Amino acid sequence: MPYRLISVIGMVSLMLGCAKPAVDQTRSEQWFKQGKAAAEKIKQQTVLNTQAAKNIVLVVGDGMGITTLTAARIFNGQQQGNTGEENQLSFEAFPHVALIKTYNTDQQTPDSAGTMTALISGEKTDAGVLGVKASAERGNCASMAEAGTKLNTLADLAAKLGKKTAVVTTTRVTHATPAATYAHSVERNWESDDKLPESAQANGCKDIASQFVDNWAKHQLDVLLGGGRRHFLPESAGGKRKDGVDLTQRWQQQGGVYLTDADQLAAMPVSDKPVLGLFSASHIEYAYQRPDQQPGLQAMTAAALKQIQGNEEGYLLVIEAGRIDHGHHAGQAYKALTETEELHQTIGWLQEQIDLEETLIIVTADHSHTLTLLGYPTRGNPVLGRIRTNRGEVLDYPTLNYRNGPGAARWHKHSYDEYDSAADSGQVFQPALVPLEYETHGGEDVALYAAGPWAHLFGGTMEQHWVYHVMEHAFRPE
Amino acid sequence: MIRFYCAIFLFIFNAQVLANEPDFAQGQQWLQNRLAYFQQLEIDSSPKNIILFLGDGMSITTLTAARILAGQKAGGSGEEHFLSFENFSLSPLIKTYNTDQQTPDSAGTMSAIMTGVKTRAGVIGLGPEQPLGWCFGADQWQQQTLFEWAGQRNIDTAVVTNARLTHATPAATYAHSASRAWEGPSDLELNARLLGCKSIAEQLLTGAYEDGLDLAMGGGLSRLQEFIPQWQQAYPQGIYLNGADQLESVTDQHPVLGVFANSHMDYEQDRTEQPSLVEMTRSAIRYLQQRSQKSAGYLLVVEGARIDHGHHKGSAHRALTETIMMSDAVAMADEMTKDEDTLIIVTADHSHTLSMAGYPGRGNPILGLTKDQQGQPIIAADKMPYTTLGYTDGKGMGIADEDRKIGRQDVSKIDTEDADFHQEALFHKDWESHGGDDVALHAKGAGAAGFSGLMEQHEIYHVMRSLLEQRLVTGGEH
Numbered sequence: 001m002p003y004r005l006i007s008v009i010g011m012v013s014l015m016l017g018c019a020k021p022a023v024d025q026t027r028s029e030q031w032f033k034q035g036k037a038a039a040e041k042i043k044q045q046t047v048l049n050t051q052a053a054k055n056i057v058l059v060v061g062d063g064m065g066i067t068t069l070t071a072a073r074i075f076n077g078q079q080q081g082n083t084g085e086e087n088q089l090s091f092e093a094f095p096h097v098a099l100i101k102t103y104n105t106d107q108q109t110p111d112s113a114g115t116m117t118a119l120i121s122g123e124k125t126d127a128g129v130l131g132v133k134a135s136a137e138r139g140n141c142a143s144m145a146e147a148g149t150k151l152n153t154l155a156d157l158a159a160k161l162g163k164k165t166a167v168v169t170t171t172r173v174t175h176a177t178p179a180a181t182y183a184h185s186v187e188r189n190w191e192s193d194d195k196l197p198e199s200a201q202a203n204g205c206k207d208i209a210s211q212f213v214d215n216w217a218k219h220q221l222d223v224l225l226g227g228g229r230r231h232f233l234p235e236s237a238g239g240k241r242k243d244g245v246d247l248t249q250r251w252q253q254q255g256g257v258y259l260t261d262a263d264q265l266a267a268m269p270v271s272d273k274p275v276l277g278l279f280s281a282s283h284i285e286y287a288y289q290r291p292d293q294q295p296g297l298q299a300m301t302a303a304a305l306k307q308i309q310g311n312e313e314g315y316l317l318v319i320e321a322g323r324i325d326h327g328h329h330a331g332q333a334y335k336a337l338t339e340t341e342e343l344h345q346t347i348g349w350l351q352e353q354i355d356l357e358e359t360l361i362i363v364t365a366d367h368s369h370t371l372t373l374l375g376y377p378t379r380g381n382p383v384l385g386r387i388r389t390n391r392g393e394v395l396d397y398p399t400l401n402y403r404n405g406p407g408a409a410r411w412h413k414h415s416y417d418e419y420d421s422a423a424d425s426g427q428v429f430q431p432a433l434v435p436l437e438y439e440t441h442g443g444e445d446v447a448l449y450a451a452g453p454w455a456h457l458f459g460g461t462m463e464q465h466w467v468y469h470v471m472e473h474a475f476r477p478e
Numbered sequence: 479m480i481r482f483y484c485a486i487f488l489f490i491f492n493a494q495v496l497a498n499e500p501d502f503a504q505g506q507q508w509l510q511n512r513l514a515y516f517q518q519l520e521i522d523s524s525p526k527n528i529i530l531f532l533g534d535g536m537s538i539t540t541l542t543a544a545r546i547l548a549g550q551k552a553g554g555s556g557e558e559h560f561l562s563f564e565n566f567s568l569s570p571l572i573k574t575y576n577t578d579q580q581t582p583d584s585a586g587t588m589s590a591i592m593t594g595v596k597t598r599a600g601v602i603g604l605g606p607e608q609p610l611g612w613c614f615g616a617d618q619w620q621q622q623t624l625f626e627w628a629g630q631r632n633i634d635t636a637v638v639t640n641a642r643l644t645h646a647t648p649a650a651t652y653a654h655s656a657s658r659a660w661e662g663p664s665d666l667e668l669n670a671r672l673l674g675c676k677s678i679a680e681q682l683l684t685g686a687y688e689d690g691l692d693l694a695m696g697g698g699l700s701r702l703q704e705f706i707p708q709w710q711q712a713y714p715q716g717i718y719l720n721g722a723d724q725l726e727s728v729t730d731q732h733p734v735l736g737v738f739a740n741s742h743m744d745y746e747q748d749r750t751e752q753p754s755l756v757e758m759t760r761s762a763i764r765y766l767q768q769r770s771q772k773s774a775g776y777l778l779v780v781e782g783a784r785i786d787h788g789h790h791k792g793s794a795h796r797a798l799t800e801t802i803m804m805s806d807a808v809a810m811a812d813e814m815t816k817d818e819d820t821l822i823i824v825t826a827d828h829s830h831t832l833s834m835a836g837y838p839g840r841g842n843p844i845l846g847l848t849k850d851q852q853g854q855p856i857i858a859a860d861k862m863p864y865t866t867l868g869y870t871d872g873k874g875m876g877i878a879d880e881d882r883k884i885g886r887q888d889v890s891k892i893d894t895e896d897a898d899f900h901q902e903a904l905f906h907k908d909w910e911s912h913g914g915d916d917v918a919l920h921a922k923g924a925g926a927a928g929f930s931g932l933m934e935q936h937e938i939y940h941v942m943r944s945l946l947e948q949r950l951v952t953g954g955e956h
Binding site for chain 2: 027031038040042048099107123397404441442457465466
């Protein structure tokens, strides 16, 4: 049969619904049967959806490298009492996978500002800059004055197409990844005016929080949820702003809805008014120790979806699990894995709410980290614990380690069995070699999982900014 | 009805060289190429021939680092480069664990790929029911390999490696052994001798060719030599090669055995007289193509074995140069074959602990110290610089064995790009160990769409077998 571009309603959602069948892993027969069924299933799913995507959900696990995925998958499976390796995170069931090259134009191992700009604006740029081309110079406001330096974002395009747009994150909303969806700044650290140098102010550069409120007519984000209140409030109100401006008041004066806790978020009525939710002074707390008044990633995603899903023209929803990255930087794998687990649960819930026939969903990372998963633990060995081998040896170090970071100075202080007994307390630092205040990013490729219209365009090893071009095409295929 | 004889231009976009600048225009150009590829795609085509390249230990980080090294050798900054197979159309991720080990070994993983059944670490071609190192019961739990299956269907089979032909990965294509260690007669444990289990070498030369193997090339004379006279007697028409210059003499004699080294073959950078992986691959493909009139197709497995050995030795230089050579072999295989009848798969059996850390500037030598965008070495808290590449365990820092040091050492005066430099390692061990994170699979050609998403390793077998079955039934028409 000649290949035709056809779409079959519900096909993908059906596929996502079924987890891999349980296998008695000690039996050849079972492995063989399961493998055969899996190959058959792939055959049946080779039907490609080439209609325009009404909606796009772009999910970024900040710093969610491939080792993070493997470790989080095992961790999650073990939390349910299984050996873990056979587990699958919700989005790992998506049919289309690509490997993503993450480098910035000026850095081999990238930062989140340059990478998110590539994803959301379709062009690689320098580390540390948001929504501007590589021709601009980091920290030099005057360098972005030139016409054509600012990059348009997918949110701009979505708004032009009449779509609603929403961004949710567990970091400050002014942090690099979410900021790249609405701001243009030669410096990611200009979150509020206290960090904005006078020369930059003189040259007309605005801090990121101000850009969100004052440039709303331009970016038109309908929903922005996360942390980072301090960058919107003046010092007098406990914030960081030196200009004395209370941006949350200004936001409400210009007709926006402003939310500060989980209850308000849950009670928020659906309306056409733009919503800004700032649920903590800085980042939202890690999932494992989050206070009740702060909403989690799933609660924020649900609230955002409620606001935008009724729009006839569709929506763009950007979700960042921002603190996977922070757990890694802290040298504490437990934090990174539990944050990844929260993302897994959020996407598991989300894929039941959306119609994959008309919604392109992409789950990727902006960059990797230096986490490694070392040999040779036995099957089902607790992934945060020490290595136990098939011969019954117990090694003096755990399966998960970092190349560098705070762990280098601290891991010797842990007793050996702390990696077993307290591994899931958020107190333990993984061993690391190179002593640095913060563990660094990793430079190797990250994964991208996708399902829905045009998701088949993802495949092979891709430059990160190509992801944008697939999304743009999916929104308006010609 | 028009019958489409697999009119695929599967890799049309590879032929068009993309602009090097990672900007918006390049993204658009890539998209157009990708769309054109799907216009031409015959999605349910099946291959007559399959070439499976197995980069032993070729982790995701190895791919990224090798790509950068290859790009830098060609005079670029490196990150923008692609290895030959990284532009292949499909790239699922593969879960590598063995049934009894979280981080796997090569015997269990290659057995999964060749028999469709995941099994224990250390076991070759037998199910997980078989205890490691115990001959008893090995007949009962023997799993048919894809080579044996193909041999019964007049599909030619061939294996090429630069390891010993009796080493775990090549052995899993033709042998069944309760221990990967039983390579030669003198390696057999007492229970194997008493219960009559045959060495892997004996299985290759007295059994595998009987079962349909047509060509084997690699090292391992020390294990094989005892059986070579027997093989020559059984196959008087066959051709036995032991020098690189003889590769050209392979014509239509059948079958072929090439043994070019006493143990493993040389690393590419040390190689003088032995044939390269590229040369062996070329010779094997030419041989299989000459036989194509007589056979129903071919199945060729090529192992880039010494990527793994470079890593185990703690020498990223060796691992990366071996990876680049395999990339060259893939490029050549791609040129020698047609997408409409040949499926090319490039994957790894497992990962390693190599990590790529810090924030080196764009184009920083991948084997060098981590230097910032201004070219200054980044200094850690212990006042010493660090290399971009490092391992979690292994020999540690220093050049060659006698100089190795545990943990950190000031390498600012050492040539870290030397082939014998050992990258820094957190845990001092004689051998660096495998990594447990997922590996990539890149595929192109007829049937490539059979690979999708996140896959269990043994599913690779089922996709290959199902594609070959489909071809046998349809003869390529569909």
